[in-house]
Amino acid sequence: MTGQPSTPGERGTHRELREHVAALHAELTRYQLVTWTAGNVSARVPGENLFVIKGSGVVYDELTWEGITVCDLDGGVVDGVRAPSSDTAAHAYVYRSMPEVHGQVHTHSPYAAAWAARGEEIPCVLTAMADEFGGPIPVGPFALIGDDSIGQGVVTTLKGSRSPAVLMQNHGVFTIGPSAKAAVKAAVMTEDVARTVHLSRQLGKPTPIAQADIDSLYARYQNVYGQR
Numbered sequence: 001m002t003g004q005p006s007t008p009g010e011r012g013t014h015r016e017l018r019e020h021v022a023a024l025h026a027e028l029t030r031y032q033l034v035t036w037t038a039g040n041v042s043a044r045v046p047g048e049n050l051f052v053i054k055g056s057g058v059v060y061d062e063l064t065w066e067g068i069t070v071c072d073l074d075g076g077v078v079d080g081v082r083a084p085s086s087d088t089a090a091h092a093y094v095y096r097s098m099p100e101v102h103g104q105v106h107t108h109s110p111y112a113a114a115w116a117a118r119g120e121e122i123p124c125v126l127t128a129m130a131d132e133f134g135g136p137i138p139v140g141p142f143a144l145i146g147d148d149s150i151g152q153g154v155v156t157t158l159k160g161s162r163s164p165a166v167l168m169q170n171h172g173v174f175t176i177g178p179s180a181k182a183a184v185k186a187a188v189m190t191e192d193v194a195r196t197v198h199l200s201r202q203l204g205k206p207t208p209i210a211q212a213d214i215d216s217l218y219a220r221y222q223n224v225y226g227q228r
């Protein structure tokens with residue numbers, strides 16, 4: 001997955017990783033996490049100060065490796081035919097700040113974005129949440145697109161949290177992972193639990209899980225599946 005070494009300005013570098021990331025975008029549409037051109041997946045280039053990310057305004061059905069742009073960790077374009085996603089500055093900030101992160105996903109998936117619009121964390125009331133998130137899915141600050149603000153909010157919220165997902169206030173979901181695939185899984189699971197906990201709220205008051213049980217579930221799951 002490492003692709004060829006980069007040569008700045010030369011199209012077609014890192015093709016294997018760009019194909020992998022292009023293919024992962026199909027999971028966002030498969031699970032109905034995105035509409036039109038919104039949302040994106042990125043992946044760090046192993047061993048280089050680079051990452052690859054969806055191009056701006058690329059339609060999902062037409063996304064191939066050429067729709068994935070190679071950027072440096074300041075968000076500058078190194079290779080590609082498309083301008084990178086408008087969320088590139090946020091992804092770049094996270095890669096600069098969290099060396100353990102090798103993949104990121106951003107969506108406006110509807111149930112999770114509904115929680116973000118209310119600015120309320122999703123409480124840990126399902127064993128699947130304890131497994132995957134190790135607690136509630138937290139809310140990050142309101143931030144405008146265009147500079148480091150979103151990235152700072154993601155990093156501030158997720159550093160020291162077990163959760164690989166944050167609901168950015170009034171915006172949507174940002175997830176991180178040790179791989180792009182892991183970040184995609186976290187985005188899929190975030191929407192899944194956002195929907196289920198919402199449905200539970202319609203029926204009454206969800207019952208919290210004791211912290212000791214959350215800790216035990218999380219430790220077991222992370223030990224078995226090695227998520228982070």
Ligand SMILES: [Zn+2]
Nearest residue numbers: 106108171172
């Ligand atoms: Zn967005």
